[in-house]
Amino acid sequence: MNEIVKREALSKDVFRMEVETPLIARKRKAGQFVILRVGEEGERFPLTIADANAEGGTITLIFQAVGKSTWALSRLKEGDEIHDLVGPLGMPTHVERFGTVVCIGGGIGVAPLHPIVKAMKEGGNRVISIIGSRTKDLLILEEEIRGLSDELLVSTDDGTYGFHGFVTQVLEQVIERGEKIALVVAIGPVPMMRAVCKVTKQHDLPTTVSLNPIMVDGTGMCGGCRVTVGGETRFTCVDGPEFDGHRVDFEELTKRLSVYKKQEAKAMEKYEHECALGDKMK
């Protein structure tokens, strides 16, 4: 169960894995995610289903190794099994024929954006995608997104590739050239989503964001993933992860993401130490 049938590194710390899980592969829709555990004592953590092959019974996960759990996952090889995998979780992306949809992805956020671009296109929309990263080497899924979009625009913070600057600046250019935009979808780091919402608010463009709070169960049982949207508390794992970006309390989300900073560092330190020991043994 949950066998990794394909694994590749997209950059030095971003990985793509195809995992065999027929029930989830058949059921999942754009915008949904899974929760996994790498080992017996492992933490439960969420990853978006970046793509799926219903016939082949596999889903694709694309993730950045940032801490203990994601690094541990990245070390699994083809043929290994993921200890626990549950899903699909969350509400699927709402897709209809909106007209022109601008899909914006920043950094690793391009991975969760991928299925949404696909779904929006299949739903009969004209899709303009904007993807960006800090630098050229960190840009992922460029060809995949280009293939699915009517137009693809790329930016890097340091100007090593595409437009020199932020995705928000590219968005402003698209708005200025007079596109009639029906919907903006933005996924990426919190500051990026927040910045996108600031721009779209000025232009009165409906905006959906996909939130990434810390989760435990993913089934609505712990409330750890709660966010404030339009002054109301919502559970991201069951009510989201997509919400109206203009109503999200990003400041609160940013603060809540930092709760376990110290412990996360401690876990990573211990893990690195163990890996170093393990490597030495080899």
Added chain:
Amino acid sequence: MTDRKQDEMTELKKGNKIPTVKMREQDPDERGRNFNEVPLGYTPEQAQLEASRCLQCKKPKCVEGCPVEVQIPEFIALIRDGDFDEAARKIKETNTLPAVCGRVCPQEDQCEIKCILGVKSDPVNIGALERFAADWERERGTIKIPEPPPKKGKKVAIVGSGPGGLTCAGDLIKIGYDVTLFEALHKTGGVLVYGIPEFRLPKAIVQSEVDYLGKLGVDVRPNVIIGRTVTIDELFEQGYGAVYIGTGAGLPLFMHIPGENLNGVLSANEYLTRTNLMKAYKFPESDTPIFVGRKTVVLGGGNVAMDSARCALRLGSEEVRILYRRSRKEMPAREDEIHHAEQEGIIMDFLVSPVKILGNDEGWVNGVECIRFELGEPDASGRRRPMPIEGSEFRMECDCVIVAIGNGPNPLVQQTTPGLETNKWGLIVADEETGKTSKKGVFAGGDIVTGAATVILAMGAGRKAATAIDQYLSSDGEW
């Protein structure tokens, strides 16, 4: 002379002579720092001595108090006579999880409150005896796997592996159904594994019960969320003849007061799940972290609040306070747990409720603003209604707040199952005797029907539903 009178006479003569035998317990100072079980159980001699206190009433009142009618005098007599395995088997005729119930049943409101000895002195310690017999059988590996019954060739799906689901699964497999048990989490046991802490109910006990079901042939499937991975209608398409829903009351309620989303404010479910299911108390040996406050404030007065407070203490919180809106008498928690919590040094503030949670600029909680209450007229539940005292607001410092004011039903299954009737609280409407819902072939019981209740009531519901499922599948589909 009536039976009762006669019993009382005998009691005067004999029962009172032997004082009740208390279970050995870990020292309060010691146990406040570990997650090992608090009561240590009876030795065989102690169990036999306590068992000899039972008057073997002809019309045992105690049995009336037990929701599943455990044959109490019978099993106690077997313990008295030293036949511990047989005692365990006797209990299991009506209660499939005695090691669990012996530990967590609110005996003081159920079997023990009715015990005749309680009229003049202490009732028989029925829970402790039940626990003893079950532990004896499990620890010595004398549990027998019964001969598999002839197969009926019919499949039943159980949704949720709490005590209700486990009981229903056990009953059905024993009469020849093919049973699949679906659980959303990676571990089976429901509240018994994610909620009730190790020091009250060792997880190995729950696991051995689940393993037993596995040995009987139940197909146990963790990591499947009914309503997401597979829907109820799809289960019928896959050939399941009936479905039992035992998804519990797992949705944490909040107070809807300002400051509830500050860092350091957690639902009891999150706190307990991190601690128990994810073993955060072993962090960083286990991967899941938990935030431990220096001063922890727990809101609520039930078992969930007690468990949270006692976990906080064991995780290393220096001061742990429970704030409860009513007085000690109204606390719904088990008497044992309140007593243990007090012994361990947990402070209880009664007739107090928070109105606002206060935080610093970085978004971390640093206190609660509270108001005092007084007890007014009895309300619908018969408990005196707490009334706020105007102008009694005060501030209490803390850096962690655990909200343990109750749990509602998780709506997932209801939302994805057309034709399944729910009431205004979102609970599934089901017949009390059979568990039948508004949807043909679908039965439900436990907390998802009654709202948050008890382990033994969920088990009772699972058992009744198993009987009704058998009847339904043996008939030609009458509903």
